[in-house]
Amino acid sequence: MAAPHTASHTAPHGAPPSAAQPPRRADARQNRERVLAAAREVFTESGPEASLNEIARRAGVGPGTLYRHFPNRHALVAAVVKDRVTALCGHADGLLAADRPADEALADWLRAFLEHARTQHGMGVAAMIADADAAGGGAEAGGELDLNCHLSIHNSAEALLGRAREAGSVRRDLSADDLIQLVVGIALSTARSPDPDQPERLLALVLDAARPR
Amino acid sequence: MAAPHTASHTAPHGAPPSAAQPPRRADARQNRERVLAAAREVFTESGPEASLNEIARRAGVGPGTLYRHFPNRHALVAAVVKDRVTALCGHADGLLAADRPADEALADWLRAFLEHARTQHGMGVAAMIADADAAGGGAEAGGELDLNCHLSIHNSAEALLGRAREAGSVRRDLSADDLIQLVVGIALSTARSPDPDQPERLLALVLDAARPR
DNA sequence: CGACAATACGGAGAACCTCTCCGTTTTTCC
DNA sequence: GGAAAAACGGAGAGGTTCTCCGTATTGTCG
Numbered sequence: 358m359a360a361p362h363t364a365s366h367t368a369p370h371g372a373p374p375s376a377a378q379p380p381r382r383a384d385a386r387q388n389r390e391r392v393l394a395a396a397r398e399v400f401t402e403s404g405p406e407a408s409l410n411e412i413a414r415r416a417g418v419g420p421g422t423l424y425r426h427f428p429n430r431h432a433l434v435a436a437v438v439k440d441r442v443t444a445l446c447g448h449a450d451g452l453l454a455a456d457r458p459a460d461e462a463l464a465d466w467l468r469a470f471l472e473h474a475r476t477q478h479g480m481g482v483a484a485m486i487a488d489a490d491a492a493g494g495g496a497e498a499g500g501e502l503d504l505n506c507h508l509s510i511h512n513s514a515e516a517l518l519g520r521a522r523e524a525g526s527v528r529r530d531l532s533a534d535d536l537i538q539l540v541v542g543i544a545l546s547t548a549r550s551p552d553p554d555q556p557e558r559l560l561a562l563v564l565d566a567a568r569p570r
Numbered sequence: 571m572a573a574p575h576t577a578s579h580t581a582p583h584g585a586p587p588s589a590a591q592p593p594r595r596a597d598a599r600q601n602r603e604r605v606l607a608a609a610r611e612v613f614t615e616s617g618p619e620a621s622l623n624e625i626a627r628r629a630g631v632g633p634g635t636l637y638r639h640f641p642n643r644h645a646l647v648a649a650v651v652k653d654r655v656t657a658l659c660g661h662a663d664g665l666l667a668a669d670r671p672a673d674e675a676l677a678d679w680l681r682a683f684l685e686h687a688r689t690q691h692g693m694g695v696a697a698m699i700a701d702a703d704a705a706g707g708g709a710e711a712g713g714e715l716d717l718n719c720h721l722s723i724h725n726s727a728e729a730l731l732g733r734a735r736e737a738g739s740v741r742r743d744l745s746a747d748d749l750i751q752l753v754v755g756i757a758l759s760t761a762r763s764p765d766p767d768q769p770e771r772l773l774a775l776v777l778d779a780a781r782p783r
Numbered sequence: 784c785g786a787c788a789a790t791a792c793g794g795a796g797a798a799c800c801t802c803t804c805c806g807t808t809t810t811t812c813c
Numbered sequence: 814g815g816a817a818a819a820a821c822g823g824a825g826a827g828g829t830t831c832t833c834c835g836t837a838t839t840g841t842c843g
Binding site for chain 1: 747752763775778780
Binding site: 381382383384408410411420421424429430 | 809
């Protein structure tokens with residue numbers, strides 16, 4: 358066991374702290390929460406491409422502090438949507454445990470997933486896209502990245518789809534990844550649509566496509 | 571009729587020249603072509619978010635010259651994809667004139683549309699998104715915008731879909747705009763997919779969804 | 784052919800972004 | 814209380830978008 362007060366807990370001098378390994382100092386924990394709160398506000402107003410400098414200003418910290426806690430935009434976006442992704446996957450677990458037709462459970466969850474993807478100008482989608490980039494890319498600077506967002510959602514979709522497949526409610530050749538990509542695509546393409554019913558309508562089409570013929 | 575040599579043809583002092591109203595001076599026409607050629611290269615390398623300064627450098631002109639010919643990023647992107655959009659709509663016209671089943675013609679065109687949307691890191695999609703923003707937005711600085719991209723594609727899709735509807739090959743409640751959005755969504759969500767077959771697979775699902783039940 | 788009006792150029796500058804570095808400050812623990 | 818460790822923050826580097834206006838070039842007419 359490492360001696361206390363020897364390992365650095367800061368970036369760039371060391372790996373940034375994470376939810377699993379919170380900073381030791383109280384002022385550091387407070388600053389991290391302030392950055393997250395400011396990020397939620399600014400991302401709600403301006404979407405996932407909002408200025409990180411503006412978030413630092415809103416949080417009342419320096420840019421160096423923001424970057425020590427979140428080494429890049431994706432890390433911050435992932436931290437912001439983490440709770441909502443956890444809730445979304447919890448929702449999937451609840452649906453799996455409930456006594457409902459498999460196709461209804463899947464449809465229910467995909468509706469919630471679409472809602473999540475579209476919230477805060479597509480924050481959920483932005484987090485997943487960044488995760489997929491990290492997963493697909495080569496060696497990552499800064500060590501292991503947080504892939505929770507992408508993998509958790511994939512696992513939820515896989516579980517619900519598997520049940521529906523076993524029940525014969527969906528076509529056998531449809532993969533969880535393909536289904537997720539279709540829903541993500543709906544979120545992306547309808548982000549600026551003036552028709553508020555269009556996302557639901559397109560999702561209904563996708564659900565139709567998922568049924569066996 | 572306005573007297574010659576009195577109306578200004580430059581921005582910001584006047585409206586920028588367009589394809590319909592090319593600049594009078596030979597050096598201006600040459601610079602416009604150089605900017606477009608550089609834009610094609612740079613957008614191919616880096617996608618529609620590439621640096622406009624880099625395009626100006628590559629073209630060997632000043633940023634002021636680039637902005638006089640193309641007042642914003644969208645105008646440049648639209649000019650770059652204009653020829654491909656024209657070809658895509660010409661393709662639709664050819665399919666409409668040919669003696670082929672309506673559903674095959676529609677599928678053929680949607681495949682070409684998906685290919686167009688994905689080319690140059692989603693340039694086609696970027697142009698359409700910007701067009702839709704312009705159409706949906708309020709008063710536009712800089713006068714009338716070029717909506718050719720969005721409207722032309724919409725008209726082509728409408729014509730092909732109409733024929734398929736009349737032939738009973740597609741569900742009656744599917745609109746051209748919904749269909750376009752689904753395909754645009756596929757292009758957006760699979761932009762970074764490591765699976766080269768995924769876009770085609772998702773399009774096949776969408777075509778399935780389009781069929782009447 | 785030269786002059787002049789019209790057209791076009793370009794790059795400095797304003798204002799902002801991302802991201803890093805390192806001197807300084809604060810916190811925690813012995 | 815002091816020292817080690819942890820954290821802060823903002824100047825600065827390098828980049829972006831976009832505008833403005835003094836200067837240069839082009840085209841037309843006498």
